[in-house]
Amino acid sequence: MDKIAVSLEERADQVLPPIAKRATRLGIVKAKGHYLISEDGKEYLDFASGVAVTNVGHNHPEVVEAAKKQMEEMIHGGHNVVYYPSYIELAEKLNELNGGSQMVYFSNSGAEANEGAMKLAKKVTKRPAIISFKRSFHGRTMATTSITGSSAAHRKDYEGLLPSVYFADYPYAFKNNRTEQEEVDHCLETIHELFSYQIDPENVAAMVMEPVQGEGGYLPAPVPFMKEIRRICDEHGILLIFDEIQTGFGRTGKMFAYEHYGIRPDILTLAKGIASGFPLSAIIARRDLMEQWPAGTHGGTYGGNPVACAASLSTIRILEREGIANAAEQGSYFLQELKKLAGQTGQIGEVRGLGLMIGIELTNENGNPDSQLLQYIRDKALEEGIILLGCGVNKNVLRFIAPTTVKRKEIDRVIHFLKETLLSK
Ligand SMILES: Cc1ncc(COP(=O)(O)O)c(C=O)c1O
Structure with missing residues (x-):
């Protein structure tokens, strides 16, 4: 492809505000499988997956085919106006995937689903308060900013947010230099303290949590913590929102991360990987809860767009056929190779993850978070044609969000790159 005179980045600088900043300065003109192709013709191995969206790779032919077919039949009927097959079929599939006796409501984005989940919990319980967790990320709308605890910058100048939101501690044994059991005990104690000093549990509508904290640092919650959270919610009639x-959608080597824990939420919110890049999100909750959410008390125009629903059904078929099993297999290989690498270099404080949701904690010679090293690695990776993202409250966690269909040789390429980069530093 010819080098174009004015790059997308240069044009963006003229018309896009700083708030529209992105993780790279790449101008991308094509996406295929596990690769993005830039305007100057360079191929990038994509271990960002559009931030955990293109879980079966970019433009999977089956997803493209399903979307095209649906576009020819109907682009928008309006879920407020009519029923249509892809919407109903997807709701049926999500109900089945979540054990039956569930009902499903579609929206457009993750934040919108979380907003709806909170509204549902308040409507059903008639209680005001929400408990969230430190370092959590739930979205950018005002209500989801209110329950987000991963950066003061997300909240600065927007304060006067949703009232009656309380934050408990979420396990981070590595950072707090505790054993897993000590950390779990500590975090559970912060919930009991909230109940004793700040908010009576009978006033709490819901607890909202990510089974693996994402933006907060790729932190899987320990099983005993999750089980106790479930028990506490049951004891006090608090609805548990995951x-x-x-x-979701195969990222952790199961369709949904909660399957690793042997417990179920009362309300589940899904987005990102649900439709391979078409804007779609879902709130899934038990029938007895959903039946208490009267018509007209929540809504939206585009939720459950026919094309997005068709793309989602196709995405789920690919995940069930190959993606989930591959994510589990390649994820455990990736984790093991990263652990080996951590043993060979002094810069990786911890390797952790579930399936293909893997992060490494970069630390300096004093064992403190090393955000500069993170930036250095990400820049070097781009030079090598690999897209990697960071996360974590100290911006020192390198996260790997490979497609669930990733191949062994692509993981090996990333491991090789990391090894060369870290050992030559
Ligand atoms: C765990 C979690 N919840 C909610 C959101 C918000 O989703 P959206 O950006 O689609 O509103 C994100 C996005 O990064 C997320 O990671």
């Missing part, structure tokens, strides 16, 4: 917007 935000699986980033952990």
